[in-house]
Amino acid sequence: MRSQIVAGNWKMNKNLEETEALLSELAAKLPDTQAEVIVAPTFVNLSNAVKELDGSIIQVAAQNMHFAASGAYTGEISADMLLNIGVDTVILGHSERRSLFGEDDQLLVQKVETALEKNMRIIFCFGEELEDRKSDNHFAVVERQLKNVLFGLSADKWSKIVLAYEPVWAIGTGETASPEQAQEMHAFIRKTIADAVNSGVAENVTILYGGSVKPANAKDIFSKPDVDGGLIGGASLKSDDFIDIVKAI
Template sequence: MRQKIVAGNWKMHKNAEQTEDLLNELIAEIPTESDTQVIVAPTFVNLASAVDHLEFISIDVAAQNMHQAESGAFTGEISAEMLTNIGVKIVILGHSERRALFHETDALIANKVSTALAHEMKVIFCFGEELKDRQKQQHFNVVQNQLHDGLFHIEDAAWKNIILAYEPVWAIGTGETASAEQAQEMHGFIREIIRKNFGATIAEDVSILYGGSVKPENASEIFSKPDVDGGLIGGAALNAADFLAIINAI
């Protein structure tokens, strides 16, 4: 059985007090006997306190990004060693906002993946097409290329530390809506690509999360699809009731 995962990307939201309040709300209601892995990704300045706060709680902490270099003159950047030193062992890489707003390329993301794996971190690897790609019927090609160029350089053994997160960028904050069937179609395609390149065992074992505006209202339908193993949640993760409803939808 593949690991079911719900990860909340808090982006640039929540100060220290608000972070503690949201964590406390989650702690109070988090299912204690669930097999679902729950991950939260606060801002860099709140990672250490979140790790301490969740020390004895079944909620993992992820960073939203990291630099590919081990150290150096990179003002404002954070290294893998800095993250692992405070107990953060998961990192989100390749998020659509990093690609679009900060011009991160597949080659750069590939370097970040290599660095994270060298530090034995788990990687939530994000990828997905934009609206123009889907309108031109290029969405499968875009996804295949992002996977190939950003991730397929890794060794077979490293796949145990990879979580895939498909983000249809066209369905995030655009007014467009992706159906559960569209999510399953792409997830099935992704798993088949991995099978062709790395074999059936890795393809069946890797968790593929859906990151296209999952909400309490649509979570159950999306998560019911055979190749959807959970979600990378944005806005709904900032509200404890909504995030918990999504967790309980798996």
């Protein structure tokens, strides 16, 4: 049975004191749940987050990483640096990394390969822009993003992959794909993987929805059979909102 996951991507928010306060609130309020709960604070607060959550079921992920082991890459963080502080999950391919920092499929292939070599779990993000959706090209865009980065992997590597479908037009805009739109795309993703890899991988891979999930819509989105949870942005920065989203699954 595939995992259900609620992951909070904090992006460039929360200083050290604010991070510790939010983590303390989440750890105290988190209800019993069968879902995995993950938070991804900023790089400078990851080590403290790991310590703060020691003994909690809440896991810590990084928002990004470099593909190289070390070297002259000013400002970058390696897989070994993350593992050294107890972080073994990383978000890769987020739409903001693609659009704002020019990360393309070729670069993401290198990052995915490095993470897998280090036995890290990857939350791999992908999704279409608004113009792709309007031109009815959204399925082709999603298939291409998956094919270019992940379809070269052997079936056994997929146990370390979590997918996060994020319609870019619904991130930070207040717009949200309807539960039916989310289900339609998630079902398409699963069928595409079944055709390209095998049906076992397709059935077992966790696919998260990421696009303005809130307490008000989480239950309806999570109720769809091919939606296994969410990658949460702004709502993960408020403990009560994030807890309500966890409860919705």
